[in-house]
Amino acid sequence: MQRVFEALASTTRRKILAYLSKAELTAGEIAARFEISKPAVSQHLSVLENAGLVTSEKRGQYVHYRLVEDNLANTLNGYLQEVCPVSRPLKVESAAKAARLDDG
């Protein structure tokens, strides 16, 4: 929980997650999308992995990273339920679908 919010506090790390939400990428492919050094990106990936937000798999010479969607969704939604009324997140997040389902 603490690690997840710390990981999300960095814009660079949130961008990495955004990239990984579209496709699995190697460390090098991720680094190429930023202007900071490769070791710096590697450190960010390490933070994200320690928070359980991404996982890595080494295939040959490359390390492939992918998003762990469940952990992100569960942590944020869990926190939201804790602090906000249960009904609100549902409405905010997919108001259209909820409305449709509630009406039907």
Add this chain to the structure above:
Amino acid sequence: MQRVFEALASTTRRKILAYLSKAELTAGEIAARFEISKPAVSQHLSVLENAGLVTSEKRGQYVHYRLVEDNLANTLNGYLQEVCPVSRPLKVESAAKAARLDDG
């Protein structure tokens, strides 16, 4: 967005939000719940207020703080939609209700 995630990166600040989710409190009442100094708590409140997660109102000698639920819920859910498939958060957050509605 950046400010919200920075604000949430601190355990102390998340605890403050948790207290405020139960009741409106004065700065002093909040400070009394922590072991750190009152100025330290004041700084945390300032961070939360700059992030738009709480608002304050001075009444006489006291400053009352309360949670801004909408901003917290909208920011986290908005981010979640951006990074995770739209359908997932709904399932995670209220699986029972979603299942019931989907089945019915």
Add this chain to the structure above:
DNA sequence: CTATTAATTAAGGCATGACTTAATTACCTA
């Protein structure tokens, strides 16, 4: 007006986070 309480601002210390370059590890290919 003076004293007291609530709260914030100011100033400074210390730990932590983010970045850099250089070195190292691991894997692939000629």
Add this chain to the structure above:
DNA sequence: TAGGTAATTAAGTCATGCCTTAATTAATAG
């Protein structure tokens, strides 16, 4: 096995964050 690429680890710098105590502002009570 020597050389090259991918990636991480190591070491050190610089900025930022969180905490402290002391000073200040603002409101209430005598």
